[in-house]
Every structure is written in C-alpha cells, then in structure tokens.
Amino acid sequence: MEILSVANQKGGCGKTTTAVNLSAYLAQKGKRTLLIDLDPQGAATTSLGVKKRTLERTIYNVMVDDLGLADVVVPDVAPSLDIAPANMNLSAAEQGLVNQPGRETIIKMKLKALNGYDYVLIDTPPSLGILTLNSLVACNTLIIPVQTEYFAMEGMSQLLKIIKMVEERLLGSSIKRRYLLTMYDARTNLSKEVAEQVREHFQDQVFKTVIPRSVKLAEAPSHGKPISLHEPDSPGAKAYEQLAAEVMGQ
Amino acid sequence: MEILSVANQKGGCGKTTTAVNLSAYLAQKGKRTLLIDLDPQGAATTSLGVKKRTLERTIYNVMVDDLGLADVVVPDVAPSLDIAPANMNLSAAEQGLVNQPGRETIIKMKLKALNGYDYVLIDTPPSLGILTLNSLVACNTLIIPVQTEYFAMEGMSQLLKIIKMVEERLLGSSIKRRYLLTMYDARTNLSKEVAEQVREHFQDQVFKTVIPRSVKLAEAPSHGKPISLHEPDSPGAKAYEQLAAEVMGQ
Numbered sequence: 234m235e236i237l238s239v240a241n242q243k244g245g246c247g248k249t250t251t252a253v254n255l256s257a258y259l260a261q262k263g264k265r266t267l268l269i270d271l272d273p274q275g276a277a278t279t280s281l282g283v284k285k286r287t288l289e290r291t292i293y294n295v296m297v298d299d300l301g302l303a304d305v306v307v308p309d310v311a312p313s314l315d316i317a318p319a320n321m322n323l324s325a326a327e328q329g330l331v332n333q334p335g336r337e338t339i340i341k342m343k344l345k346a347l348n349g350y351d352y353v354l355i356d357t358p359p360s361l362g363i364l365t366l367n368s369l370v371a372c373n374t375l376i377i378p379v380q381t382e383y384f385a386m387e388g389m390s391q392l393l394k395i396i397k398m399v400e401e402r403l404l405g406s407s408i409k410r411r412y413l414l415t416m417y418d419a420r421t422n423l424s425k426e427v428a429e430q431v432r433e434h435f436q437d438q439v440f441k442t443v444i445p446r447s448v449k450l451a452e453a454p455s456h457g458k459p460i461s462l463h464e465p466d467s468p469g470a471k472a473y474e475q476l477a478a479e480v481m482g483q
Numbered sequence: 484m485e486i487l488s489v490a491n492q493k494g495g496c497g498k499t500t501t502a503v504n505l506s507a508y509l510a511q512k513g514k515r516t517l518l519i520d521l522d523p524q525g526a527a528t529t530s531l532g533v534k535k536r537t538l539e540r541t542i543y544n545v546m547v548d549d550l551g552l553a554d555v556v557v558p559d560v561a562p563s564l565d566i567a568p569a570n571m572n573l574s575a576a577e578q579g580l581v582n583q584p585g586r587e588t589i590i591k592m593k594l595k596a597l598n599g600y601d602y603v604l605i606d607t608p609p610s611l612g613i614l615t616l617n618s619l620v621a622c623n624t625l626i627i628p629v630q631t632e633y634f635a636m637e638g639m640s641q642l643l644k645i646i647k648m649v650e651e652r653l654l655g656s657s658i659k660r661r662y663l664l665t666m667y668d669a670r671t672n673l674s675k676e677v678a679e680q681v682r683e684h685f686q687d688q689v690f691k692t693v694i695p696r697s698v699k700l701a702e703a704p705s706h707g708k709p710i711s712l713h714e715p716d717s718p719g720a721k722a723y724e725q726l727a728a729e730v731m732g733q
C-alpha cells in the first residue's frame with residue numbers, strides 16, 4: 234500500500250487540488266484509492282461532492298474517538314475512489330491531542346489496520362501542527378506542491394527542518410520527498426525563474442510533470458467533481474493524469 | 484490611530500499582498516504607517532526587503548519577552564512605512580503562550596503604548612490560533628481578503644464563528660468587517676460568480692475596490708519592494724492605491 238502525503242505549510246500552493254486530482258487519476262487507472270482529508274477546512278471533502286452536514290462520522294472520530302478508518306470512509310466518490318472526510322470538528326483534535334503521547338502516530342497506526350487499497354493519499358492544512366505531523370509520520374512518499382511564485386523557496390527551509398526532526402526523532406529513517414511545481418504560468422518570467430530554482434536545488438526529486446495554471450482546476454470543486462470528470466481534456470486534467478502515470482512509474 | 488488587521492484562515496488568499504501594499508499606499512499618501520508581521524512565515528517582512536537573518540529582535544520578543552513594539556520596529560522600509568518584523572522564532576510563541584491568561588490581548592496592550600502612527604496594519608497566518616486571535620482583539624477594522632475562487636465562501640463560516648466568539652467573550656463589542664475581493668480574473672465566469680455571491684451576502688461591507696490578478700503583484704516581493712515602488716502603473720498597483728483611498732475615505 235503506497236501512502237502519499239501532500240504537505241506544505243504555505244497557504245494556497247495546490248495541496249488540495251493535487252490530493253484530489255492525483256487520487257482521482259490513480260483510481261481511474263484502476264488503483265483502489267483512499268483519500269484522507271486531514272484538514273479541518275475540509276476542502277478535499279467538498280471538492281469530491283461530499284455534503285459535510287450529512288456526515289455523522291469523520292476523520293475526527295478516528296483521531297479522537299479511536300474509530301478505524303474503515304468506519305468513516307465514504308465510498309465511491311469517483312470510480313475506485315473513496316474518501317475519509319473531514320469537517321470543522323477536526324480543529325478540536327489539534328487542541329485535544331496536545332498532551333497525548335504518540336499523538337503524531339495515530340494515522341500511521343490506523344493505516345496498519347486498513348486493507349483493500351493500493352494508494353492512500355493524505356491532504357493536510359497550511360500549518361506544521363499535529364495533523365500535518367501525522368501525515369509526515371504515516372507516509373512512504375511526501376509530495377510537496379510548490380507554487381511557482383516568489384515565496385516558494387522561502388517557507389521551504391522550515392518545512393525541511395520539521396521533516397528532518399520527524400525523520401530523526403519519530404521515524405529513524407528518511408522520508409522520500411517529491412516536489413511538484415504547481416500553478417505554472419508559462420507566460421511569466423516569474424514562473425520560469427522559480428521552476429528553474431526549484432529544479433536546480435532539488436534536482437531529480439522534482440516531478441517531471443508540471444501543473445499549469447488552468448481555471449478549470451479552480452472550477453471543478455464547485456461541481457463536486459475531480460477534473461477527470463469535470464473537464465478531462467483541459468491542460469490541468471492532462472497534467473494530473475500524467476502525474477499519476479509518473480507516480481505509478483516510480 | 485486606525486488599526487487594521489488582515490485575516491482569513493484560507494491559505495493564499497492575498498493577506499500578505501494586501502497588508503504590504505495597502506500599508507505602502509497609506510504611507511505614500513502621507514499617513515505614518517506601521518505594518519506588524521504576525522506570521523512566523525514572515526512573508527510581509529521579506530516582501531519589504533528586510534533580511535531576516537540580520538534581525539536581533541522581532542515581534543516574537545514583543546509576544547514573549549515583553550519588549551515594546553517600538554523596540555523591534557525597522558523604520559523606513561518604504562517612505563513613511565515602518566515594519567515590526569517576524570521570523571520563524573514566532574512559531575514558538577503559539578506553543579509558549581498556550582496556557583497564559585490574556586494571551587490573546589498582548590498586541591492590543593502593546594499598541595496602547597505606541598505613538599506616532601496614523602495607521603497600523605497587522606498581517607496574520609492562515610490559521611485561527613493565538614496570533615490571529617491577537618490581531619482580531621487588537622483591531623478597529625478587520626479586512627478579510629476573499630480570493631474569487633470556489634472556496635471563498637466555504638471557510639467563511641468558521642472565520643465568522645471565531646469573530647463572533649471574540650466579540651462576545653473578549654471584546655463585548657463588534658468588530659467592523661470589510662471584505663476585499665482579491666485575485667479577480669475578469670476573463671473567467673468563476674471570478675464573476677464568486678464576486679456576486681460575496682457582494683450579495685455581505686453587501687456594503689464589501690470594498691468597492693477589487694484587486695485584479697496581476698503577475699506584477701507576485702513579482703514585487705522578489706525585489707523586496709511594495710508594488711508602489713516596483714510597478715506603480717500596473718493594474719495591481721492602481722487597485723491598491725484606490726483601496727488606500729477607499730480606506731481613508733471611510
């Protein structure tokens with residue numbers, strides 16, 4: 234079971250858009266896929282058409298009430314794609330878990346009890362708190378979306394510090410990292426310069442696939458669908474499909 | 484002294500771009516302005532050309548070591564514009580203050596001791612923790628940037644809940660709210676639809692000024708300058724100049 238976390242504390246850099254659409258294309262290619270929404274904002278949950286008000290149980294109950302992941306899964310939000318949804322209750326988890334030992338390993342432990350999936354993806358909030366830490370501890374691959382704008386490299390050193398701490402103190406092994414250039418605007422020098430900087434710095438840890446800026450990607454959530462079902466011929470769709478192929482190829 | 488906080492827990496919706504450029508234009512119009520960077524990511528600090536590694540004292544020392552705001556100010560980052568800068572140390576403040584009574588009122592109290600400014604702006608992180616709470620308690624006006632994309636209205640209810648709690652439990656009075664439509668892309672229906680939704684919902688609490696998507700605004704931080712000094716004739720610059728006039732007119 235491949236576990237891919239999507240994390241970067243920089244706001245609005247494409248975490249949710251990547252978690253949702255990469256999941257959808259892995260599923261479309263026949264891989265049984267689970268998306269875990271670990272963000273109290275629940276944008277991934279909404280993007281896949283799940284009505285939060287109807288949810289009796291969410292990932293909050295896994296984190297705090299010791300339910301299993303299978304107990305909260307909403308199946309078939311897209312072909313072969315299930316979701317473990319989040320709503321605002323989850324923000325209480327960050328507070329409630331503050332002094333519990335092993336609070337960063339809850340998701341990792343719950344995943345051990347999970348069967349029947351080829352891929353699990355985890356969407357995270359723009360912060361480096363307990364929820365993101367859970368995703369770092371649980372994953373075999375960490376996907377770091379990097380918006381091709383000025384602050385891309387800025388926040389990176391903080392994220393890399395936290396990853397190093399998790400590797401040394403919680404895992405005793407290193408996390409495989411993959412950087413994904415997002416919201417690339419080919420008409421601007423800024424995008425090109427940032428992309429070059431990222432590739433120069435992180436070399437073959439950077440996905441070949443680059444996600445272009447495409448308004449269809451921003452519209453799809455309002456239809457409750459991944460781009461694969463909303464506008465499969467758009468440049469954004471083709472890029473995420475290509476990303477899924479690249480992920481499966483590795 | 485007018486105190487304007489810029490807050491919205493949604494990542495990447497234009498808080499820093501607004502805090503930096505609105506400050507710069509208020510200052511350019513002759514108002515002595517202080518920008519307080521209350522985000523450990525310190526994007527506002529970097530956007531104004533301040534080299535964080537050279538900082539001996541930052542807003543962290545105000546929050547945790549009881550320094551005054553005047554003790555950490557970096558003067559004249561632009562004409563008539565000073566900044567109280569932030570760096571990564573500030574992330575320790577959210578932890579360190581967790582059990583201190585009155586931890587949400589620190590900035591408000593420190594502002595009482597501050598003289599010599601017409602406007603104070605406060606930039607905040609994409610979260611609803613102690614730093615953002617300090618900005619809500621301290622301000623006379625709360626500016627809420629709203630990116631004209633699908634999740635604009637989604638995260639709003641959580642923010643409004645927190646504002647209501649602050650008004651009822653910490654202030655005993657209401658916070659004046661102003662919504663600012665940001666990253667507006669006139670070529671897309673999505674932007675138009677979201678803008679209409681926001682205006683319909685919040686009516687005359689929405690600024691008339693709308694900030695267009697403009698790559699110059701994304702480039703300016705890499706030059707360490709506000710847009711007023713980087714590209715004053717660009718559409719993004721004119722919009723923030725107009726916003727400053729609208730703020731001063733109110």
Ligand SMILES: Nc1ncnc2c1ncn2[C@@H]1O[C@H](COP(=O)(O)OP(=O)(O)OP(=O)(O)O)[C@@H](O)[C@H]1O
Nearest residue numbers: 244245246247248249250359445446447451494632
């Ligand atoms: N390639 C793209 N082209 C156009 N719009 C995009 C693209 N990727 C993401 N967006 C839009 O940009 C906004 C931010 O993206 P997204 O929500 O995926 O970022 P995020 O990192 O999850 O944000 P947060 O930090 O708030 O969780 C959303 O409105 C999204 O629809």
Ligand SMILES: Nc1ncnc2c1ncn2[C@@H]1O[C@H](COP(=O)(O)OP(=O)(O)OP(=O)(O)O)[C@@H](O)[C@H]1O
Nearest residue numbers: 244382494495496497498499500609695696697701
């Ligand atoms: N009107 C605009 N046109 C083009 N790019 C913009 C515009 N406003 C902001 N940006 C860019 O979009 C990105 C996000 O904006 P910004 O950093 O101001 O958001 P934020 O809400 O402060 O993010 P965070 O939640 O991470 O603090 C930045 O790279 C910024 O330069």
Ligand SMILES: [Mg+2]
Nearest residue numbers: 248249272276
């Ligand atoms: Mg997200």
Ligand SMILES: [Mg+2]
Nearest residue numbers: 498499522526
């Ligand atoms: Mg910011």
